[in-house]
Amino acid sequence: MPTRMPLQESEAIVLRSYPLGEADRLVSFLSRSAGRIRGVARGARRPKSRFGASLEPLSHIRIWFYERETRELVRIHQCELLESFLDAQRDFQCGCALALMAEVAEAVLPEREAAEGAFRLLLHVAREIRDSHAVALPLAFYALWMVRLAGWLGDLERCARCGASLREVAAWSRIGAAGLYCSRCRQGGMRALSAEALELARCMLTARLENLRRFQDRIQPLQELSRFYLDLIEYQIERKLLSRPMVEAGK
Amino acid sequence: MPDFAAPIARLIDELKRLPGIGQKTAQRLAFHLLRADREQALALAEAIRNAKEHLRPCSVCGNITDADPCLYCASPARNRKQICVVEEAHNILPIEKTRQYNGLYHVLGGALSPLQGTGPEQLSIKPLLERLKSGEVEEIIIATNPTAEGEATAVYLSKLIKPLGIRVTRIGVGIPVGAELEYADEVTLLKAIEGRREL
Numbered sequence: 361m362p363t364r365m366p367l368q369e370s371e372a373i374v375l376r377s378y379p380l381g382e383a384d385r386l387v388s389f390l391s392r393s394a395g396r397i398r399g400v401a402r403g404a405r406r407p408k409s410r411f412g413a414s415l416e417p418l419s420h421i422r423i424w425f426y427e428r429e430t431r432e433l434v435r436i437h438q439c440e441l442l443e444s445f446l447d448a449q450r451d452f453q454c455g456c457a458l459a460l461m462a463e464v465a466e467a468v469l470p471e472r473e474a475a476e477g478a479f480r481l482l483l484h485v486a487r488e489i490r491d492s493h494a495v496a497l498p499l500a501f502y503a504l505w506m507v508r509l510a511g512w513l514g515d516l517e518r519c520a521r522c523g524a525s526l527r528e529v530a531a532w533s534r535i536g537a538a539g540l541y542c543s544r545c546r547q548g549g550m551r552a553l554s555a556e557a558l559e560l561a562r563c564m565l566t567a568r569l570e571n572l573r574r575f576q577d578r579i580q581p582l583q584e585l586s587r588f589y590l591d592l593i594e595y596q597i598e599r600k601l602l603s604r605p606m607v608e609a610g611k
Numbered sequence: 612m613p614d615f616a617a618p619i620a621r622l623i624d625e626l627k628r629l630p631g632i633g634q635k636t637a638q639r640l641a642f643h644l645l646r647a648d649r650e651q652a653l654a655l656a657e658a659i660r661n662a663k664e665h666l667r668p669c670s671v672c673g674n675i676t677d678a679d680p681c682l683y684c685a686s687p688a689r690n691r692k693q694i695c696v697v698e699e700a701h702n703i704l705p706i707e708k709t710r711q712y713n714g715l716y717h718v719l720g721g722a723l724s725p726l727q728g729t730g731p732e733q734l735s736i737k738p739l740l741e742r743l744k745s746g747e748v749e750e751i752i753i754a755t756n757p758t759a760e761g762e763a764t765a766v767y768l769s770k771l772i773k774p775l776g777i778r779v780t781r782i783g784v785g786i787p788v789g790a791e792l793e794y795a796d797e798v799t800l801l802k803a804i805e806g807r808r809e810l
């Protein structure tokens with residue numbers, strides 16, 4: 361008989377949930393203190409469930425859970441809803457963008473490794489999508505920062521081969537490769553990242569998202585940036601992101 | 612050496628494919644079937660075979676049926692001015708149990724879920740819009756689940772249907788009967804307040 365461990369309490373963001381058994385839910389959540397965890401919420405699909413709306417995707421919650429010896433899944437004991445993104449998800453385009461962010465977090469973050477930076481990033485960008493109803497800027501920001509937090513971001517200032525400055529010029533890169541090359545060092549099969557997109561990426565690394573709203577209308581370079589870093593993420597996780605085609609179809 | 616004789620190992624493997632059935636439950640079910648009367652076990656096999664051979668989606672509404680169109684679509688007693696849109700065919704039964712709804716149904720076959728790769732093209736939305744072309748329908752009742760996916764689907768459908776001049780309504784969302792306000796979270800309460808009605 362597995363022994364119950366002490367009850368743990370943490371702030372968390374629900375990444376996704378799946379129906380399990382008769383009326384339960386298998387929930388993947390990103391805990392601020394303990395990283396990405398999967399657990400079972402018993403009876404969560406029943407109308408009078410004590411979990412209410414707290415286990416909907418992207419819900420910012422306070423969660424109480426306990427681990428059990430020899431079991432991989434934690435048992436979710438209780439949740440308190442701190443902030444809901446349900447209304448933002450009523451808009452199909454915003455809902456697709458939020459789903460893509462959750463999918464990226466689930467694919468990139470290893471299980472049970474504290475990732476407070478990713479937690480704050482996800483919450484911050486989700487709030488921006490909810491408040492602004494804009495998708496291009498928050499999504500590009502999120503993709504770039506997830507790549508950076510995962511340790512896959514190459515130098516945006518200098519050519520990875522000759523060290524030449526990449527300021528105010530387009531850079532070149534192979535799909536999935538982090539390093540950028542200048543036009544002299546570029547090789548066959550590489551694709552360009554425009555000078556404008558590169559400049560936006562540099563801004564995103566130094567400024568807060570709310571201070572970047574003036575770039576919201578520059579859809580072309582923002583989409584270029586999203587595509588570039590989502591390609592890198594897909595290359596690293598070795599699979600396609602399921603929600604990505606829906607986000608890109610709606611752009 | 613194998614754990615079980617080949618026929619029972621195969622039975623356990625087949626049972627394990629069912630949702631919510633793990634190795635232990637599959638073994639328990641398999642041994643129960645072995646202990647049961649031959650007629651009882653064969654009746655189960657026959658029921659499965661019969662269901663697979665005779666049931667199909669209704670060509671009008673998508674409900675699972677043995678006769679096409681299904682009993683709701685074929686019935687002259689049903690109100691043809693109302694269509695209740697549900698995610699899955701098994702959602703029809705709880706609505707029928709209320710004995711308050713006498714209209715027709717339309718089964719979407721799921722809800723919009725980007726995380727599962729389910730977009731509008733994967734759902735039965737086009738056939739629904741085709742049904743509305745007759746001009747007979749006056750109200751669409753959207754009865755998708757009150758989840759993020761269900762809400763997104765409801766809003767998406769309302770944006771498509773409202774311009775056709777058809778009334779679009781959503782089933783009430785909020786506090787379940789018998790529950791206490793004290794234990795409701797703010798989203799559930801907000802939905803209940805938004806959906807309030809005059810007494």
